[in-house]
Amino acid sequence: MKITSYGKDVVMKVVYITLAVDIIAFWISNPAAKIVLFSVSLLLLLFTLYFFRDPARELPSNINATSVISPADGKVVLIESIDNNHKDFFGDIKVKQLSIFLSPLNVHVNSYPVSGTLKYFNYIKGEYLVAFNHKASEKNERSELGIETNDGKKLIFKQIAGFVARRIVCDVKLNQIVRAGEKFGMIKFGSRVDLIFNANTEIKVKIGDKVTAGVTILAELK
16 A cells, blocks of 8 residues: 655654554553554554555546546545636636535545646635535635646646645746646645636535545546
8 A cells, every 4th residue: 555755754753653562561460451552553554654645546537637536535524616716817707616525534645627727726724614615715824826727728736724724735836837637735624615707617516425536537628
């Protein structure tokens, strides 16, 4: 199982913690306490390795230049028209939002939803509301990335920290060329991803659908 480079620092810290717990357990004479400590350290290590897994993904064969690929694993929790708070990027158009909730059991590595040029980036320190609370989109800690495709279509997507998450990894640079499905970062421990695009965009999924990063086609840009 491949572990993402974005989580290797956490994995190493957990390894040291589990080793310390195991050493303590080794010197404890009480058999029941020994079993509990060994079990807790093993479960902690296994969960950490599972959380930071980075499975290989292949783009679907039927994508085209206007296809929006899911940037995250999770469940679609919102599809609706919203106020355009990014007129500096989109211009004066109507927009809609699609939101994906990631549970702690989902893969948390993120990938670009479309190919093009990264024209907008903004990091905002904020609150830590639970990620399925729709107010988290505008109140929580988040990074906002805007991509312009080669034919001029635009899309913004956000990495949003949740109640448990306290660390957003976003390894990007303005004006860099990006490719759909290419991995660029992650949100550690429970989170949400929002996508914002032209209101005319054709949505291919519905609320409640489970989606897979780099695989599921969410929409077709118009």
